[in-house]
Amino acid sequence: MNRQYDFIIAGGGLAGLSLAYHLIQSNLRDRAILIIEPQRKEQNDRTWCFWTNQPTLFDEIVCRSWNQLQFKSADWEGVIDLRDYRYQMIRGIDFYRLVQRALSNRENVEFAHTRADRIEDDENGVRVFTDTQVFHGRWAFDSRFDLSQFKPDLSRYHYLQQHFKGWWIETPNKSFDPQAATLFDFRTEQKNDVRFFYVLPLSERQALIEYVLLGGAEYDRELTTYMETVLGIQDYRILAREGGVNPLTDCPLPRRAGKRIMTIGVAGGRVKPTSGYAFTRIQQDSAAMVDSLRRTDAPFNVPAGSRYYRLCDSLMLQLMYRHGAGIQSLFADLFKNNPVERVFHFLDERASPRENLALMASLPPGQFLRAFLQTQVLHQI
Ligand SMILES: Cc1cc2nc3c(=O)[nH]c(=O)nc-3n(C[C@H](O)[C@H](O)[C@H](O)COP(=O)(O)OP(=O)(O)OC[C@H]3O[C@@H](n4cnc5c(N)ncnc54)[C@H](O)[C@@H]3O)c2cc1C
Known part of the structure; x- marks a missing residue:
């Protein structure tokens, strides 16, 4: 007889692991959870930043927090004092480790390191198909999102792709002000696009410098030009690289993908279309789904956007x-x-x-x- 899970989560990235983490902090903590994720998540594949004026579940892995943000453009340069807020940075690898450690201590949580190929409702709940197995559950949460298959109707909706390319760098001399992160530095050719850099200094000699733009480009050349010409840093070592693509769209991404299947994360439309931020929205959504499950025994009763x-x-x-x-x-x-x-x-x-x-x-x-x-x-x- 196949095991019946309470919750099957397809994708153990930010949204899938956040949901699992919120579940094990709630009174649903003993429910049987399966996370299907092909990657072991042993690399720092991205870095999340967000603003907050509250304690969060992840305070212990915040690797840097700033009280000031800099804004730089041809028209205006300013320092924004965050007052009660702070701008925080979490490295992907620290998040994966924290959550995986918490989950691995629990007998009711399992991982399957493979791809979920198909998820469908059946008479008793849901079935999730991998290439070799079928898993059965009461509810499925789906964070799979294939950018290459996403084709919204452009006569009705907007759709832009936000590309990120970042270098973690170290310089022999003091090059950064660790007290202030640069949220936007628009001092680069815009080419009729929206292009900017952000600089997240860890210390006077180390920073993550990320290039963000809406069209594809020669990222490395642009990063080199920014470092050497705009920041005036000639001598540096690249410690690590990261990057990815974020969909920015107003095309609604339905939360219900079946009677007992709910989309989460990017797939559930949790990326704020105009900023690309999703970390805080994903935490709020995870908390709302857990709350809905507790109150109604179904996850769908979450706030709709206005x-x-x-x-x-x-x-x-x-x-x-x-x-x-x-x-x-x-x-x-x-x-x-x-x-x-x-x-x-x-x-x-x-x-x-x-x-x-x-x-x-x-x-x-x-x-x-x-x-x-x-x-x-x-x-x-
Ligand atoms: C480079 C980058 C930087 C970002 N920076 C920020 C930031 O600073 N602040 C912020 O708020 N937001 C940021 N975002 C937006 C958002 O927070 C992230 O995209 C976030 O990772 C989205 O979470 P997710 O779980 O939907 O997707 P992911 O974290 O990408 O997780 C999806 C998971 O699904 C897995 N998967 C894929 N296919 C299958 C399959 N068939 N079966 C099972 N698993 C599968 C993948 O391996 C992956 O682990 C950034 C996005 C990118 C791309």
């Missing part, structure tokens, strides 16, 4: 798509003209109506009006 923020996301995507080079002045206005709490509340989709009005009033109205008239978002209102 129409207002969906419209804002669509407008921003439209601006990025059509007027990419103008984004830096818009972001400069956003940070220059608003207290940082208001910007974070807006990005976290929890600003009050008064904060939203004040924030909109601080931005050039022409740009938004033009985007509104050009955009395909009217069907979403």
Whole structure:
């Protein structure tokens, strides 16, 4: 007789492991959990940053935290004091190790290091097929997302790909201010795109320098030019590299993929379309699913996004798509003209109506009006 799991999680990346971690901290901690993940996750494949003014479940693995952020563009350079907030960095490898260690101590949690090929409902719950086995469960959570297969209807929705390429570097001399991370440095050719660098200093001699852009490019050449010409650092050693691609879209990604199948992470639309941030949203979503399971014995009762923020996301995507080079002045206005709490509340989709009005009033109205008239978002209102 096949074992019946309570929860089968396809994909043990950020979303899958976060859900499992939240489950074992709740009163569902003894339920049978299976995580299907082909990779052993023994490498630092990416680094997550996020802002917060609360303690988090992951405070012990925060490798660096900053109280100030720098903004650099042709029009404006400023230092943003985060006041009650802090901007935190977690290395992927530390997250994987922490969660895997917590899960491996539990008899009710298993890993299958293989690919989940198909997930479907059956009369008793769900069936998950790998190339050699079929696993049975009550609920499945699916974080598989194949970028090459994602083809939204572009006559209705926006879709951009956010490319990241990062170098962990070390310099022989003092080159960085460890007190302030650079959130945006737009001092690079925009090529009608949205292109910037961020600099996350660990110390005066070590930093992660990441290049972010919406179209593909010759990342290494751009990183070298930024390091040598803009930062003026000629002598450095690359300790490690990382990178990846994030989908930015307003095309809804359904949370229900079956009667007992729920999408999570990127696959569940947890990437904020206009910023690419997902870490905090994935933690909130994991907590909400666990709460829903506890209350209703089903995971689907999670907060739906608001129409207002969906419209804002669509407008921003439209601006990025059509007027990419103008984004830096818009972001400069956003940070220059608003207290940082208001910007974070807006990005976290929890600003009050008064904060939203004040924030909109601080931005050039022409740009938004033009985007509104050009955009395909009217069907979403
Ligand atoms: C380079 C990069 C940097 C980012 N930086 C930030 C940041 O600083 N802050 C932030 O908030 N967000 C950031 N994001 C966005 C987001 O937080 C991450 O993409 C996050 O990893 C998404 O979590 P996920 O679980 O959906 O995807 P992943 O973490 O990619 O996990 C998906 C997992 O599914 C597995 N998988 C794939 N196919 C199968 C299959 N058939 N069967 C089983 N498993 C499968 C993969 O091996 C992978 O482990 C970044 C994204 C990228 C790409």
